[in-house]
Amino acid sequence: MHNHNKAGFTLIETIIATALASIGFALVFQGLGGAARLSKASTQSTRAVLVAQSVLAENTLDPHDMHIQGITDGIAWTLDANVITEREDGMALLRINVLAEGPGGRRVRLISERVAAP
Numbered sequence: 001m002h003n004h005n006k007a008g009f010t011l012i013e014t015i016i017a018t019a020l021a022s023i024g025f026a027l028v029f030q031g032l033g034g035a036a037r038l039s040k041a042s043t044q045s046t047r048a049v050l051v052a053q054s055v056l057a058e059n060t061l062d063p064h065d066m067h068i069q070g071i072t073d074g075i076a077w078t079l080d081a082n083v084i085t086e087r088e089d090g091m092a093l094l095r096i097n098v099l100a101e102g103p104g105g106r107r108v109r110l111i112s113e114r115v116a117a118p
Contacts, residue, residue: 041106048108051075052100056110076101090118 009017051072059068059079069078077100086092098110 041104044102044104044106045108047073048075048100048102048106049110051077052098052108052110055079055100056096056098056112074103084113092116092118 054072055070055077056079066081066083067079069076071077077098080097080099081094082097084093084095092115094114094116096112096114098112100108100110
């Protein structure tokens with residue numbers, strides 16, 4: 001009987017190792033792609049929030065002009081206001097609704113209440 005020492009791998013072992021490595025790399029790259037998509041979505045949401053906050057802070061509303069819209073930094077926004085209650089002297093309590101939508105379809109809605117003088 002001959003006792004040969006085996007050195008190296010058989011063809012089957014090499015094929016299995018290559019297949020397992022390929023699956024591992026595919027999973028890693030798929031995970032990286034998902035992380036990149038989540039990062040982009042988060043950035044778009046943050047930009048939409050900042051634009052909505054800016055629109056809400058900068059716009060002084062005339063109770064007779066209750067609908068304003070525009071585009072800021074690529075974010076389309078709409079500001080609507082409804083009178084909740086109005087006093088005899090013309091002071092009004094308004095509910096303000098700002099909807100901002102980014103190019104990727106991410107939407108942000110902010111709602112606030114504000115007093116408007118006559």
